[in-house]
Structure formats: structure tokens, C-alpha cells
Amino acid sequence: MKRALLYLIPFAWLGPYLDWKEGSILGYALFLFGLGVLSYSLARRGKPKYIVIGNMASFVISYAIALSVGEGYFKPLTASQLVLGVSVLNLVVQIPIVMHAIQKQFENNKSAP
Incomplete structure (x- = not known):
């Protein structure tokens, strides 16, 4: 899927x-x-595996870039620590x-004849 x-x-x-x-x-x-x-949008389309794989891919790419920058990017955190923290925040959101999207999809499928 191109969106993923x-x-x-x-x-x-x-x-x-x-x-x-x-x-x-x-x-x-x-x-x-x-x-x-x-x-x-991916959850509404019934593609949760793309969400999991995509989040992991985005994190790995971001983390690799952060490691290449090294220390001192955002004091007192390193770049990699900041990427890790922001990624956890992303999951919370x-x-x-x-x-919600999965629940909506389930409700729509349940009400369809």
C-alpha cells in the first residue's frame, strides 16, 4: 500500500x-x-500490520540518524534518547x-447487511 x-x-x-x-x-x-x-487511515482500511511495521521502520530510521549525530544534540538528552522519548510519546497518542478507527470499522462491518 502506497500510503504505508x-x-x-x-x-x-x-x-x-x-x-x-x-x-x-x-x-x-x-x-x-x-x-x-x-x-x-490505515486502521480504518483494516491494515494494522502496516501500522506496526511502519512505526518500527520510522523509529529505526530516526534512531539511526540520531546515532550518527552523536552527543549534545538536545542537552541533557542525547539525540537517540530524544528520538526514543518522542517515539514513546507517539505511541501514547x-x-x-x-x-477508535478499528472500533469504527468493526461497527460499520457489523451494521452492513
Whole structure:
């Protein structure tokens, strides 16, 4: 599914990077909103495995980039610690969104003749 390929964007890296370079929290908003919408749409289509695989791929890419940057990116955290924390925050936001989408899909399928 083409939409699932959007998970290859290192969202967990882009949020902190844009904050560091531009001083803007827009990257975090894009990260949370973008992944939320993407996860919701995939859950509504009945593709939860793409959500899991996609989140793992996005995290691995972001983490690899963070490791290449090294220490001192966001004091007192390292870049990799920040990516890990942002990724956990993403799951806290994404899980209710995905559960809601799955519930809606189940209700729609249940009411269909």
C-alpha cells in the first residue's frame, strides 16, 4: 500500500531536528498529526500490520540518524534518547486513535447487511 510508504519518513527525527534548526515546534506537530492521520487511515482500511511495521521502520530510521549525530544534540538528552522519548510519546497518542478507527470499522462491518 502506497500510503504505508510514508512511514519511511523519519518522523521521530524530523520533529527534534526542526526544533533545533528552526526553533519551531512545527516539526513535532507534523510528527504527531501526520502519524496520527496516517495510522487512523490505515486502521480504518483494516491494515494494522502496516501500522506496526511502519512505526518500527520510522523509529529505526530516526534512531539511526540520531546515532550518527552523536552527543549534545538536545542537552541533557542525547539525540537517540530524544528520538526514543518522542517515539514513546507517539505511541501514547497513536494507540487511542488506532483503537477508535478499528472500533469504527468493526461497527460499520457489523451494521452492513
